[in-house]
Amino acid sequence: PNKMHIEMDLTSRCNSLNFDQYNFQYTRGVDVQQVNLSGLGDVTLWDFSGQDMYFCVYHQLLTTSAHTAVLLLVFSLKDSAATQLRQCQFWLSFLQARIPATEPLGPNGVSGNMPHVILVATHADKMHLPRDHTGQYVSEQARSMCATLAEHYHATFHIHPTPIVLDTHQANSPGVKLLKSVVQNVRTSMIQRMPQMTGFCEAVRNWLPSLRKSAQSFPVVSWDGFVDAVRAQVNPLADQKHFSELLTQLQHMGEVVYLKSAEGCLHPDLLVLSPQWLCGPVLGQLLSIDFMTHARITGCYTVEDFQAAFPQTDALGLLRVLETMQLCIECEVDGDLEYEFPCYNLVEALEGLWEENDPRYRGAVYGGVRLHSPQGTVHLLHSVFPRIQIQLRRTVMSYRDSDSDLYQWFHGSKLCSGLIESLVTLESSSHTQHPEWIEIKVRGPPSTGPVCFFFIEE
Numbered sequence: 001p002n003k004m005h006i007e008m009d010l011t012s013r014c015n016s017l018n019f020d021q022y023n024f025q026y027t028r029g030v031d032v033q034q035v036n037l038s039g040l041g042d043v044t045l046w047d048f049s050g051q052d053m054y055f056c057v058y059h060q061l062l063t064t065s066a067h068t069a070v071l072l073l074v075f076s077l078k079d080s081a082a083t084q085l086r087q088c089q090f091w092l093s094f095l096q097a098r099i100p101a102t103e104p105l106g107p108n109g110v111s112g113n114m115p116h117v118i119l120v121a122t123h124a125d126k127m128h129l130p131r132d133h134t135g136q137y138v139s140e141q142a143r144s145m146c147a148t149l150a151e152h153y154h155a156t157f158h159i160h161p162t163p164i165v166l167d168t169h170q171a172n173s174p175g176v177k178l179l180k181s182v183v184q185n186v187r188t189s190m191i192q193r194m195p196q197m198t199g200f201c202e203a204v205r206n207w208l209p210s211l212r213k214s215a216q217s218f219p220v221v222s223w224d225g226f227v228d229a230v231r232a233q234v235n236p237l238a239d240q241k242h243f244s245e246l247l248t249q250l251q252h253m254g255e256v257v258y259l260k261s262a263e264g265c266l267h268p269d270l271l272v273l274s275p276q277w278l279c280g281p282v283l284g285q286l287l288s289i290d291f292m293t294h295a296r297i298t299g300c301y302t303v304e305d306f307q308a309a310f311p312q313t314d315a316l317g318l319l320r321v322l323e324t325m326q327l328c329i330e331c332e333v334d335g336d337l338e339y340e341f342p343c344y345n346l347v348e349a350l351e352g353l354w355e356e357n358d359p360r361y362r363g364a365v366y367g368g369v370r371l372h373s374p375q376g377t378v379h380l381l382h383s384v385f386p387r388i389q390i391q392l393r394r395t396v397m398s399y400r401d402s403d404s405d406l407y408q409w410f411h412g413s414k415l416c417s418g419l420i421e422s423l424v425t426l427e428s429s430s431h432t433q434h435p436e437w438i439e440i441k442v443r444g445p446p447s448t449g450p451v452c453f454f455f456i457e458e
Contacts, residue, residue, distance in 0.1 A: 026051045029284030030061060032275045034254060039180045040187070044254030046279075053287045055383035056343055059098040060259065060325055061279070066099045067113045068194065068252045070186050071157075074120045077127045077165070081141050088119065088149055093377045096156050110155045116186045118160045119146050120179065125167040135174040137165035160186075194252075200242055201249045203234050208255060212273050218314050219273040220321055223258070226271045259324045265394070267320050282310075282318065286327075292344060299345035300338045301328075329390045331397065340393060340408075342386035347409040354414075354423055354441070365449045367456055372437035381436050385426045388438070389413050392424065395458070420444040420455050 027049035034044050046069075048058060073091055075084050101111040124137040132138050142163040150159040160182060166175040211229065212219055221229070227243055235242075250256045257272040257279075272278045285291055307315035319339050322328045328339045373380040392413050396406040404417045411426040421443055428436040442456040 026289075028280060028288055029054055029282075030058075030275075030279035032254060032279050037180070039177075040184055046254070049284075051289070052379070052382065053289070053292060053343070054283065055094070056386055057283055057287070057325060057327065058094075058383075061257065061275075062095065062098045066095070066115045067102060068190060069115065070183050071095065071115055071117045072120050073117055074122060076123050077121050077129075077139060077142065078123045081145070084142075085145055085148070088145065089152075089376070090378060092117070092149065092153050092157065093374075093380060096153070097373075097380055101156075108155050114156060114158045116158045116160070116190070118179070118182060118186075119149070119163040121163050121165045122168050124165045124175070125169065129165065136178060137167070137175060139163070139165050195245075197249060198242075198245060200235060200238060201246050204230055204246055205250070205253075205255060207234050208273065215273060217312060218317050219277050220317060221271050221273065223269040223271050259321065261324050262326055262391075262394075265323065267324055270321060270324050272321070278321075282321075286322070287343070295341070295344040297344070297346040299341040299343070299347075300331075300333060301341065302336065302338050306339075326387045326390050329393050331393055340390075342389035342408065345386075345389075345408060345410055349409045349412050350407075353407075354421075360419060361443055361445065363446045364443050365446065365452050366441070366443045367449075367452050368439065368441040369456070370437050370439050372434035375433060378435050381426060381438055385411060385438065388424065417455065420448065420451060422455060 027047055029049060031047040032044065033047075034042070036042050046061070048054075048061075073088060075087055077084070079087070095115070099115060101109070102113040104112045106112065119142070121139055121142045124139070127139075129137045129139055142165060146159065146161065146163045150161065153159060164175055164179045164182065166179070167173055170176070207230075211221075215221065227238075230243075230246075231238055238246075247256075247258055251258060254275055257275045259270040259272065261267050261269050303315050303319065306319055310318055319328065319330075323330060323339070327343060328341045331338060331340050371381075389408050392406055392408070392415055396404050396415065399417065401417065404415075406416075407414045413424045415422045415424070423439075423441045425439050426436065427439050440456060442452045444452045444455075
């Protein structure tokens with residue numbers, strides 16, 4: 001099974017989350033390593049950055065393999081107890097929103113295959129904690145927090161009842177040995193429930209290095225192309241069921257990343273042959289603080305722009321990968337082909353976008369909805385909104401209507417179709433029950449009520 005690690009950003013404000021954009025010591029994207037650890041054997045380590053600009057792609061990497069992973073949730077004992085709790089609650093809610101429940105569902109909606117979570121507390125040496133008779137650091141505050149989280153998320157995660165308290169400067173400390181032991185026990189129980197690797201999968205895995213070598217500069221192939229190549233080079237009799245099992249096993253081992261094309265996207269499903277390449281040099285750079293600081297505030301780039309940024313890679317192919325991941329979308333701007341990246345868009349909203357005294361809308365029909373995350377959760381919609389803006393652009397392009405227009409800015413979009421107008425915005429406030437929400441408003445001339453209703457539904 002994979003072993004995943006979620007890194008926290010530090011915060012200087014008590015009882016708050018702080019996604020600090022000036023922390024230059026962060027992990028770039030997701031650091032993926034396949035290693036052999038003493039006492040554990042072969043594992044794939046996925047080290048997820050705590051910087052929030054990367055959050056918009058984590059759903060692509062968590063939904064398929066989290067059920068066969070051990071999730072290590074790391075927090076610092078140097079933070080206040082309230083901050084530690086808020087950080088762990090945020091990450092567990094973030095993961096809960098991205099890992100689909102598996103059937104059969106038990107009482108109270110308990111998932112049939114819950115991910116395993118181990119809380120890991122660091123900086124034990126800085127806090128002068130006591131040790132037990134085995135030499136383990138003991139933190140009663142961390143144990144209490146672990147029990148609180150286990151009770152709250154009992155229907156979603158298997159949270160190990162005891163947090164692992166570490167001095168990370170000591171590689172062979174009792175805490176590190178305990179962590180390995182706990183991970184090994186969880187891994188053993190998971191393997192007993194998982195099907196063994198098929199001979200077909202083993203043969204394909206042995207063949208993969210040659211395929212990667214032939215696609216070294218751009219390790220991406222279409223899924224259909226991969227299927228054809230496997231049948232030509234490994235087993236011509238493999239059917240769809242075999243390939244379904246193969247894909248599941250390869251993803252669980254961290255060998256590949258499968259990117260399913262979004263509905264309405266013209267590109268085929270893709271298979272990334274090197275997760276390290278995708279998660280590090282590509283996403284790690286594109287969504288880094290340095291790159292986003294110098295990105296165009298409109299978020300629009302040509303193919304030539306990307307070729308200059310990635311001279312060793314086929315720019316058009318890379319843009320298709322990013323479009324499949326819903327990071328960008330191909331569109332036409334003043335007759336030129338460009339790619340729109342809502343995650344880079346820092347344009348300010350124009351004045352007068354929704355004037356109440358607009359003479360066209362006297363006696364107008366108004367409607368709207370407000371979407372918010374569950375009470376007690378924060379910062380969950382921030383990473384979702386750019387994908388909403390991409391879907392809005394795709395919707396407008398599907399209209400093929402000269403009367404339709406879409407204007408997008410930082411955390412906002414206005415979509416017009418004739419005299420029907422809609423406004424979609426990401427709002428936030430520290431003085432309301434829900435700190436952030438997505439607001440959708442629509443209006444039209446009198447007697448357009450049914451049209452407005454169907455417009456907002458669409």
